[in-house]
Amino acid sequence: EAGVAQSPRYKIxxxxxxxxxxxxxxxxxxxxxxxxxxLGQGPKLLIQFQNNGVVDDSQLPKDRFSAERLKxxxxxxxxxxAKLEDSAVYLCASSRTSGGSYExxxxxxxxxxxx
Amino acid sequence: DQQVKQNSPSLSVxxxxxxxxxxxxxxxxxxxxxxxxKYPAEGPTFLISISSIxxxxxxxxxxxxxxxxxxxxxxxxxxxxxxxxxxxFCAASTANAGGTSYGKLTFGQGTILxxxx
Numbered sequence: 001e002a003g004v005a006q007s008p009r010y011k012i013x014x015x016x017x018x019x020x021x022x023x024x025x026x027x028x029x030x031x032x033x034x035x036x037x038x039l040g041q042g043p044k045l046l047i048q049f050q051n052n053g054v055v056d057d058s059q060l061p062k063d064r065f066s067a068e069r070l071k072x073x074x075x076x077x078x079x080x081x082a083k084l085e086d087s088a089v090y091l092c093a094s095s096r097t098s099g100g101s102y103e104x105x106x107x108x109x110x111x112x113x114x115x
Numbered sequence: 116d117q118q119v120k121q122n123s124p125s126l127s128v129x130x131x132x133x134x135x136x137x138x139x140x141x142x143x144x145x146x147x148x149x150x151x152x153k154y155p156a157e158g159p160t161f162l163i164s165i166s167s168i169x170x171x172x173x174x175x176x177x178x179x180x181x182x183x184x185x186x187x188x189x190x191x192x193x194x195x196x197x198x199x200x201x202x203x204f205c206a207a208s209t210a211n212a213g214g215t216s217y218g219k220l221t222f223g224q225g226t227i228l229x230x231x232x
Contacts, residue, residue, distance in 0.1 A: 042119070042206075042222030043159070043222050045219055045220065104161070109157075
């Protein structure tokens with residue numbers, strides 16, 4: 001079974017520029033998550049999708065971050081404009097929803113550096 | 116507000132000995148707990164989990180213990196191997212299947228485990 005795919009793996013941009021990250025979850029996984037992991041901290045949930053609907057985006061800075069999951073499969077996360085404090089690893093994860101399983105499978109992440 | 120805390124940033128253990136990683140939580144609504152392992156340049160991988168109706172779950176060399184009254188859980192690795200060297204994250208979730216927070220994980224800061232040969 002193929003894992004969660006993310007691209008790009010690394011990105012360096014200047015502040016005020018925009019950037020987009022792409023995620024392809026494990027086939028058949030209805031739930032998709034985007035996390036932000038700042039150096040020295042644990043991952044923090046930004047947004048959770050159930051199929052193509054948003055379940056939780058309470059911690060997404062909506063003035064600059066946006067995310068979509070068209071057709072309930074792939075997802076993109078965008079930052080516009082970027083700030084220095086957005087430097088972090090952005091992790092995508094997916095999970096099955098039924099049966100009370102909470103196991104989330106993570107992709108390798110995209111390391112963003114904002115200069 | 117740090118709802119899940121791993122107070123030890125790092126742990127160093129000799130190969131063959133026991134590794135004990137600790138985690139504390141403050142939210143009494145958490146009822147499902149997981150441990151993830153993370154190698155550099157990779158995403159976290161699921162290791163073991165425990166439901167709040169249990170106090171122990173074992174999988175090979177890995178055992179997770181849950182003390183609900185103390186809001187504390189621990190991960191025991193016996194025997195420890197050099198390949199276990201990684202960052203370990205504790206995570207917690209609320210079982211709200213009919214609500215908006217289904218499956219949402221709250222992570223601790225992580226503990227760097229180093230197992231010396």
